[in-house]
Amino acid sequence: MKRILTALALAAAVFAGPAQAQDDFPNRPIRLVVPFAAGGSTDIVARIIAAKMSEILKQQVVVDNRGGAGGNLGAAAVAKAAPDGYTVLMGTVATHAINPALYTKMPYDPVKDFAPVSLLVNVPNVVVVHPSLGVKTTAELIALLKANPDKYEYASSGVGTPLHLSGALFESMAGVKMVHVPYKGAGPAMLDLVGGQVKIMFDNLPSAIGHIRKGSITGVAITTKERSPAAPDLPTVSESGLPGYETYSWNAIFAPAGTPMPIIDKLAKAGAEAVADPDVKAKLADISAVSVGAGPAELAAHVKAELAKWGPVVKASGASINE
CATH class of the missing domain: 3.40.190.10 (Periplasmic binding protein-like II)
Structure with missing residues (x-):
């Protein structure tokens, strides 16, 4: 009987460990990988949002710039990281929509290797x-x-x-x-x-x-569907001569595939709260970024649509990089 009770206690501890880790998340700093050099628009957006997320999560969200290969190096590093929520990616239209069609050798799959968290802003x-x-x-x-x-x-x-x-x-x-x-x-x-x-x-x-x-x-x-508050007098391409045309850059948080859903939800909630904060929205507006704050399902659908959109454009352009 004693052995049975001991075995049951050990089993309970094994199953409780991951759950407890998810409940305690985050209990140490989170690394937000920006796959481009410091000073660019993605880096600026990331630092504005990371500062507010640090307040919300009560743990430091540290920006880690890992540029190279059009964003592929940093994205690949996150794809291979432990799926525990402590290493996440500030993904873009390049890392998750254009590069898969542009590079002949991709170090990651933009859909299978990532868990979508939150679409934060459009630029x-x-x-x-x-x-x-x-x-x-x-x-x-x-x-x-x-x-x-x-x-x-x-x-x-x-x-x-x-x-x-x-x-x-x-x-x-x-x-x-x-x-x-x-x-x-x-x-x-x-x-x-x-x-x-x-x-x-x-x-x-x-x-x-x-x-x-x-x-x-x-x-x-x-180039967006609607006019920008930063330049309200500028019409859109679509309304001023080329109906249906739309392009923009975007920034979104992705975690490694396999990250538990409770952790994804906490990160998504923190991201949405951050970009909805009036002070953050004002800072983003100063650099012409529009707050979105969409959740995992919306981001997954967005990536699927962007892949379908940009694949044919890359092919038609003749652009190709063999790295």
Whole structure:
């Protein structure tokens, strides 16, 4: 009888251990991996949200920048991490929608290797041109490009980046042809646009809005379905000449596959509360990021839709990276 009771006690301890760990979560700092260098838009968003999540969870959420391979290195590190909620990823349209079609060798599966937690924010892109081009609307830009196929160049932050593919999608939907000029980052591309070396660019709104306000470049249209509160006078591409066009960057938290649902739910709740906080919303709005705070099911559906959307665009662009 004594042996039986001992065995039952041990079994109870085994089954209670994981449950207790989930109940106590988090009892130590959480590492939020940003798969890009410090200072970029994803890093800025992550640090704003991590600070508030630290308050909500009463444990430090530490941003860990692991750039490389378009976000693949950091994402792969999280995919291989222990599924305990203490290592999570700030994923993007690149890591979970574009890279799977762009890279011939992927170190992770964007669906099978991750547990979706929360879609935190959307960041609009914007179509901008040099003032000398003489166009101010999407319809005028399309008319100019149709009359002059392959005459005009458009700049992006690099081959296969969301900004490059925003241009490729524009070409496909509008039935126009431009010459793509990839740069090593959006900063150098913007410098050449301001200088007039290139005439057209697809950029993130946060990095372009200052130049638009100064008048050094012309904002043509926002790429999201709705206008941005940061630039309410700018129409959307869809409403101003190309119905149905939509691109944007987004940031979402993912955990390794197999992370227990109670932990996922705690992280999702903390993320949603963080982006709903008035102070956080204001800070995000300053960089043109729109708070979302959607949960695991919504994020899973979002990733599925984004994969279906960007796969054909990457293929049509001819972009491919063999790493």
